[in-house]
Amino acid sequence: MCTSIAMFSESGCCGRNLDLEVSFGEQVVIAPRTYPFHFHELEDLNDHHALIGMANVASGQPLYAEAMNEHGLYMAGLNFPGNACYDRPDDRARYHAAPYELIPWILGSCRNVTEAKALLSSFAPLARPFSLTADGSRTLPLAELHWHICDGSRALVLETTVDGVCLYEDPIGVLTNNPPFPFHQMNLQQYLGLSSANPKCRFAENAGLRPFGEGMGALGMPGDASPASRYVKAAFHKLNSPLEKEETAQVIQCFHILDAVQMVKGSVITAQGRPDRTIYSCCITPCSMTYYYKTYENPQLHAVTMHPEDRIGDRLQCFPLQTTPNILRIH
Numbered sequence: 001m002c003t004s005i006a007m008f009s010e011s012g013c014c015g016r017n018l019d020l021e022v023s024f025g026e027q028v029v030i031a032p033r034t035y036p037f038h039f040h041e042l043e044d045l046n047d048h049h050a051l052i053g054m055a056n057v058a059s060g061q062p063l064y065a066e067a068m069n070e071h072g073l074y075m076a077g078l079n080f081p082g083n084a085c086y087d088r089p090d091d092r093a094r095y096h097a098a099p100y101e102l103i104p105w106i107l108g109s110c111r112n113v114t115e116a117k118a119l120l121s122s123f124a125p126l127a128r129p130f131s132l133t134a135d136g137s138r139t140l141p142l143a144e145l146h147w148h149i150c151d152g153s154r155a156l157v158l159e160t161t162v163d164g165v166c167l168y169e170d171p172i173g174v175l176t177n178n179p180p181f182p183f184h185q186m187n188l189q190q191y192l193g194l195s196s197a198n199p200k201c202r203f204a205e206n207a208g209l210r211p212f213g214e215g216m217g218a219l220g221m222p223g224d225a226s227p228a229s230r231y232v233k234a235a236f237h238k239l240n241s242p243l244e245k246e247e248t249a250q251v252i253q254c255f256h257i258l259d260a261v262q263m264v265k266g267s268v269i270t271a272q273g274r275p276d277r278t279i280y281s282c283c284i285t286p287c288s289m290t291y292y293y294k295t296y297e298n299p300q301l302h303a304v305t306m307h308p309e310d311r312i313g314d315r316l317q318c319f320p321l322q323t324t325p326n327i328l329r330i331h
């Protein structure tokens with residue numbers, strides 16, 4: 001499972017948990033402006049916005065799970081099994097892109113959510129897997145995903161289902177997994193009563209009922225790892241979160257929200273009998289263009305900055321994850 005959040009503000013940041021049983025060969029990858037992105041049906045992007053994110057590099061090409069571009073536009077793919085549908089051709093659509101092409105295409109071309117929405121309004125998905133060989137004899141599986149697209153002030157959710165391409169405004173700034181996004185928006189309305197404040201008894205004023213501990217205003221908030229529950233918990237924490245002015249404080253706050261919905265090894269066993277876990281959490285900041293991450297094995301924060309000079313050129317820069325535990329021993 002995965003959870004993605006967007007903290008809306010000029011100095012805000014975006015982040016996600018990537019929950020999976022195995023690593024997918026991920027590393028932090030910078031694609032500079034003239035790194036060529038080739039697509040099945042879209043025009044090549046030979047000069048585009050630079051991006052930084054987590055990717056598997058296959059046959060020399062970065063396949064991003066999430067990334068941010070140099071203008072602070074962020075996009076993340078999250079599992080959407082059974083609902084993602086890519087084989088609904090649409091003759092009216094101007095742009096056709098495979099799922100793995102969406103992040104480089106949108107982040108390479110757009111500066112903000114408004115521009116992304118304009119492109120995606122004439123988009124239809126292509127059910128084409130990534131090919132590991134020139135003749136297409138070996139391919140990666142088509143990942144069944146939906147996407148969170150965010151900038152400092154606004155977020156969208158993109159889903160391609162049997163109903164076609166659905167582009168939703170996301171005023172909450174949170175995305176998890178199944179079911180489709182309208183369910184999560186409706187489900188959240190069942191939790192109107194949750195509050196970060198010390199609660200008052202609303203049904204029997206004279207009965208002398210009082211809270212006996214902190215946090216009782218949010219009693220009833222779901223705490224399990226299912227997508228709908230993570231959505232509610234992440235939304236509650238995010239919407240109650242103060243916006244910090246200073247980047248480090250903001251990043252640490254973002255990681256705390258992600259921690260609240262992280263998956264602890266052993267607590268979720270997949271249908272295949274394997275333990276699911278948050279293999280990494282990340283937070284990307286538009287101000288300093290820094291990709292912060294921690295992994296399940298090494299919860300120390302690491303940072304990779306895309307400096308102005310890193311945006312120029314045509315070569316990928318790859319930064320393997322630091323997964324060895326690093327404990328600061330003080331005695």
Ligand SMILES: C[C@H](CCC(=O)NCCS(=O)(=O)O)[C@H]1CC[C@H]2[C@@H]3[C@H](O)C[C@@H]4C[C@H](O)CC[C@]4(C)[C@H]3C[C@H](O)[C@]12C
Pocket residue numbers: 001002018019020024056063064065066077078079080081099100129130140141142143144145177178227
């Ligand atoms: C498995 C990841 C999503 C994690 C998630 O949402 N889990 C939720 C589980 S559940 O629904 O709640 O059960 C997704 C997110 C991005 C995906 C990757 C990116 O799409 C990039 C490529 C795309 C290729 O087609 C497949 C490999 C791949 C490298 C993908 C592997 C995998 O499907 C990733 C890593």
